[in-house]
Amino acid sequence: MSFPTHGTGAISDAGSANALQELPYDTPWEVYFDDRGSHDRVARLKQLQCVECGWNECNKKINKLKEHVETAHGLHFCDVCLASRKVFPCEQRLYTSRELQRHMKLGDPDDPELYNKGDQRNKRTPSWCTDKP
């Protein structure tokens, strides 16, 4: 169990079972939040939502969201990144068809950490973007 908190308020210090039950609890992560603001922020981050227009009716189904961004905005998620990048859904990047092709071949130029340079250009898929670890 962990306590993501920015403060050392009374609740964090007390830590009694009763106090915990009052706290917003995040089930899949098994994490207690000692303030409603952090909880809501994380809940928003985890929500599957279109970053372009805020559409959030995909009912937690990533395929529906993919469908939405394709039909509504002509944008695509990278399937490999969706499966392997450890970021919140709303932090996954959206690409146009051309961008996606470039992404698969080279990585993203504006993301130096991920961008493959020089000899690696001929690699079919960037190392950080494969199913294997």
Ligand SMILES: [Zn+2]
């Ligand atoms: Zn949208």
Ligand SMILES: [Zn+2]
């Ligand atoms: Zn990718």
